[in-house]
Amino acid sequence: MNKIFKMAIRNLMRYKRRTLLTALLITVGILTVILFSGLAGSFKEMMIGQITDSNLAQMQIHKKGYVSSIDSMPLNLNLSPKEYKTIEKILQDHPDVVAYAPRIKLSAMLSNYAETTNIRLNAVDPEKETMVCPDVGNRMVFKDNVREKIFVKPGEIIIPKNLATGMKIKAGSPVVIVAQNKDGSINGLNFTVAAIIESVLGPQGKEGYIHIKDARTLLRMEKPEVTEIAIRIKNFNKLNAVYADLKSSLLKFKNKKGGLIFEIHTWEKLSPFVNIANMIDIMTISMKLIMIAIVLISILNVMIMSVYERIREIGTMIAIGTSPNKIMGLFLSEGFFLGLISGIAGNVIGIAGIYLLNIFKIRFSFGRMDNLILSPAININELFWLTAIVLLVSVFATLQPAYKASKMEPVDALRHV
């Protein structure tokens, strides 16, 4: 076997320029995949992080039917205190749930005493909310840029940036919020603007914040109802498993008609970014397919040429008694080593490229979010699989020329000029 490998490597070195060009082509293919995967993966993870850690949370539980009518923010689909307790018990018992936070969602009118506009509000318990969305405060600009530990206190409101700009509202400004409760009665409360919040992607990314106690007062709730429960889990990679677990626990609760009482959704069902994330995945797969095509065609081409140029040599080897398997093994080794050399070079240059991209930080804007910094990364598993695919495709591309070489008739091969 060593002799075959030695001959294979020497045969590759025999046609240095051709080997170099082919290896270069494959290396560039691998480099492109690594850089694209690194950048696109980083963008995707960052955006998902932004959405789940500063706004949506990783999962949400609602009363059944709420999400399908989420745009109108209905107040008659709130969870009762008893239902909240039931869900709370399930969440407290689940080992993978690290935090949960109750929220009340409402639509209201915002007035700065000169102008009035509508506003979507997220009423939260700030301490619990920070546990579920640890980056929520990062989006807020407080008065004099002094960040408060509890980002919203009773009597305070956080206004979305676009509204604040349009209505010339600043942190510290007094405003009035007027809202209608589920019984149709209208109530108003005075607030002080505690901070201005930057938007994130998605309809829920442009909501203001008030304290949950204020929402209950504003909506004149007799009992402490909740619109949704936001959830954070220990390991984001286990999202689907925890979701399935919680869903099956919630499925047990049915109303008198036998219908479900609760519904649970992951961020993917709640944010439009999932379509962009899917598109990124499709593009990454497309890049890999292009790389596979590059490896397949370039190695197939090189090996076909190699067999054609060495017909007499193959004839000699067969004539002196080399078995067809060893002839095949020789050519398969050549394809394998060409893939291996290219794979190693592609990985090394790719890692260097990722390192350089991290040194020269790439800043970009997405939607209303500015100054986002990409931190491209690629994990060892992905590099391993990428190399494995390149090697597999290299050997596969060599199969036909190698088989052809092994099946040559020595008398014809020796006669070849």
Place this chain on the structure above:
Amino acid sequence: MALVQIENVSKTYQMGEVPVKALQDVSLSIEEASFVSFVGPSGSGKTTILNLIGCLDKPTAGDVFVAGEHVNLLNRRQSAAFRGSVLGFIFQSFNLLPVLTAYENIEYPLVMIRNISQSMRSKAVQKVLKAVGIMEQKDKFPDQLSGGQKQRVAVARALVTQPKLVLADEPTANLDKKSAVNVIQLMRSMRDEFGTTFIFSTHDPKIMKEAEVIFTLEDGMLVN
């Protein structure tokens, strides 16, 4: 039984739609340790008969026996194994493997075909290197050797497995006169030293004189 027994062998090639009779009803036998030459003009069937003896091709009719084996009946894999164990080949264009040194070319059949140990290989290669007189050139690649040196490496490669029979198709055709005579004399001395049967083809009268047994072919028929 003779080392090579050819009985009523014919071989017809199809050149497009025209059948070409390369050999017609040839019968002959060759004894062990003999030094045999097939002579005749181009197209007389010398290469064809060597290919049949060397299990590189199969006859259209008749039977070929080599070292007691009915070689017509061997399949591809069996033929390869038989060639590796019983036969040695020397080619007109030397046919050394360009990526291997002289030493590695000679060692090739022992590694790739016989699969014998490193120490045994080393002994066998050293022995033939010394016998053919190219010890100094053992680490050179084929493109660093002269024609005569290449053919000596080819002779060594053919002999290293200690075959019963070495087939050489026009082994001197690409050599100058001096080198050609040297190579034939080398082959003969190898026959004397190792007792190997040599069969070679040539159309050079000076070379054919070196043979002990000469078969003359004309238009695919044995005439002498």
